[in-house]
Amino acid sequence: MIEWRNLYRGLLMGASDIVPGVSGGTIAVILGIYERFIESINDVFTKRWKQSLAFLIPLAVGILFAMWSLTGVINWALKHYPDQVSFLFLGLIAGVIPFLARKSNYKETFERTHYVLLVVAILLVGSMFFLEQDPVGDAITTFDPTTYLILFLSGWLASTAMILPGISGSMLLVLVGMYPTFSHAIHEFVFEALIPLGLGIAFGLLIMSKILRYLFHKFYYQTYALIIGLVIGSLFVIFPGFDTDMMMNVLSMIFLIIGLLVAYGLGKIEH
Template identity: 45%
Template sequence: MEWRNIYRGFLMGISDLIPGVSGGTVAFVLGIYDRLLKAISGFFSLRWKQHIGFLLPLGIGIGAALLSLSKVIDYLLAHHFEPTQFFFMGLIIGVLPFIMKEADVKNSFASSHYIVMIVFALLLASMAFIKPSESADPITTLSVLTVIGLFFSGWLASMAMLLPGISGSFLLLLLGVYSTAINALSTLNLPIIAVIGGGVIVGFIVSSRGIQYLLTHFTNMTYAIIIGLILGSIVVIFPGVPTGSTMIISLIMLLLGLLVSSLFSMVSRT
């Protein structure tokens, strides 16, 4: 068992709680993105035993973060929104040099790759101007229609979780079920958690294989898309220019995020 994956999963779980921040980006920061894709797709095959040692501790960490910090993240976003967002901006900006080195951008990218990168960056950045249609009251009981809706919301969100730059939580906001998911985690509403979680699992199976195929057969173009998505996500989570003492705290958190990202990138290379 790779027990150090517990803390990695915990960090990924924290990011998946925050709209605009991608668990896939954190996996890149930690240097486990490729292994994550292979392990998820391989777990649902005849060779599943080879991947259980990697995935189980990771899942424990993610689950622990989701269950223990949903209220904390909700509080931070409600009362310390700008510093929290600036910390994750630093985390995301800090991973870009690592990813660009992994992609060997200077030697591998042609003009078409840069064009694709810019297009995807602009497409994701445009989501910053979309106002999520979040429903006022979270869903607490299930019907046939809500089961279908929540299941496919979880499916789509999990696909976003694996793509660096795209936030599963932000997608849940766009679909109007983010408050339902947070409320279910905070109150341990097991039926709601099970339905959304089932969609997440199915989405992981499908999307992990798809992304892995693209990275294998269209490596440079896939990296161009990933870098573009990460660049665009910075715009999505930018909370605006803070004022007063909040500006100082936000800048400190930005630098802290850059430092944490750099440290994790160095660790992943050793």
């Protein structure tokens, strides 16, 4: 039975994946489907493939539709209201931390090693704040074997990050200079770019999902400590600072509160 509810979940994940600094994996955590998302990807080539595809197909449709339809809108918003967009997603991400804490039952399960993992993850992701981030540039429009390989590797890199809460695939594409090409290819349906990108994304998801499933099965609470650290670290990456215009700061706070309320509402509904 196809889970049509995943269409709207995919829309939320796809919209977040477009924004540099935000991870679709974080949204999957808010929606309460993260572990099932990992298991479904792993089950695609097993006897449970029907259940897996029933879960993944509407999710993928929602993600792809959001990326195609909202790329222009989100890029416009990032250009004209970058701080407000950042504060909206800051609220969404901060709002997921209490759910993660309850899921991990940290008061009873976390020991010293768990907190070490948490701090290391915070430092790992937070250090991306100091890297040069410029999502504006020229998209690749001419293609050859080298370009196809670069696009494949970029898709692999992005999907590996997308599946991890707190680590943004879009941010990594910005850092390697491929975000303009990624955005242009999706918005304009450039199939020569989309095919190698899509193959890279699919390959990355399959590999990373297997690693994550192993970690969840063998080191469940350690993995949650790592995820909580990744999510907290992403707050430092996204935080844009404050504007000199007080009204813009007020608007940013409003968007922060909206993000917190949306995260809380989704968490209550889904969990």
